Amino acid sequence: MSNSLHPEGPYARRMIDKLTAAFTPELLELKDDSHKHAGHSDRIAALGPSGHAPVDGAGETHFRLTLVSTAFAGKSRVERQRMVYDLLRDELKERVHALALTIRAPGE
Amino acid sequence: MSDNPLFQQIQAEVDANPVLLFMKGSAMFPQCGFSAAVVQVLNHFGVKYKTVNILENDDMRQGLKEYSSWPTFPQLYVKGEFVGGCDIVREMAASGDLAKLFEEKGVEMGQ
Numbered sequence: 544m545s546n547s548l549h550p551e552g553p554y555a556r557r558m559i560d561k562l563t564a565a566f567t568p569e570l571l572e573l574k575d576d577s578h579k580h581a582g583h584s585d586r587i588a589a590l591g592p593s594g595h596a597p598v599d600g601a602g603e604t605h606f607r608l609t610l611v612s613t614a615f616a617g618k619s620r621v622e623r624q625r626m627v628y629d630l631l632r633d634e635l636k637e638r639v640h641a642l643a644l645t646i647r648a649p650g651e
Numbered sequence: 652m653s654d655n656p657l658f659q660q661i662q663a664e665v666d667a668n669p670v671l672l673f674m675k676g677s678a679m680f681p682q683c684g685f686s687a688a689v690v691q692v693l694n695h696f697g698v699k700y701k702t703v704n705i706l707e708n709d710d711m712r713q714g715l716k717e718y719s720s721w722p723t724f725p726q727l728y729v730k731g732e733f734v735g736g737c738d739i740v741r742e743m744a745a746s747g748d749l750a751k752l753f754e755e756k757g758v759e760m761g762q
Contacts, residue, residue, distance in 0.1 A: 620739045624721075628721070
């Protein structure tokens with residue numbers, strides 16, 4: 544498998560490890576986009592206690608993930624994303640505020 | 652489907668609105684880029700839709716995560732069926748699958 548991008552933070556590491564173990568992906572690309580969203584931390588904080596993961600400017604809040612794996616063959620778009628969300632439930636709860644997903648089976 | 656009154660309330664919203672978007676903010680003032688993107692897609696297709704601002708109702712926000720088995724927002728429902736969030740809606744819009752879905756479900760476009 545090829546990991547063309549490896550953000551180095553602990554949450555990125557955790558997610559990559561879990562995704563690799565669960566799906567043995569042919570392609571796994573994880574990009575940390577947090578810096579693009581640093582500006583709206585104030586706005587989110589202003590929304591009050593919303594159960595939101597922290598957006599504190601320290602990064603690791605907004606990611607884009609591309610996954611290609613045979614595990615997704617024959618699954619609907621919703622099923623595929625649920626598989627990933629379920630696997631990364633803790634990371635989403637603790638810190639990761641946004642995870643944009645592109646999920647494919649090989650050959651799609 | 653459930654005795655949970657919150658689920659019944661969500662179910663009633665879903666049943667009453669052929670195209671329903673649970674989002675952060677309103678269609679006029681989205682408070683999140685992903686919600687804004689789905690509003691744009693719906694506007695582009697010219698379908699009639701209702702939005703619910705989940706930032707104004709934390710119970711519903713938490714309940715929806717369970718109801719839809721989906722941890723994030725926005726969440727789009729069409730004729731009672733959960734379609735997905737921003738990634739899926741954008742992908743379906745680009746591939747033509749969203750237009751197909753609206754057609755199949757009898758949702759008028761181009762209004």
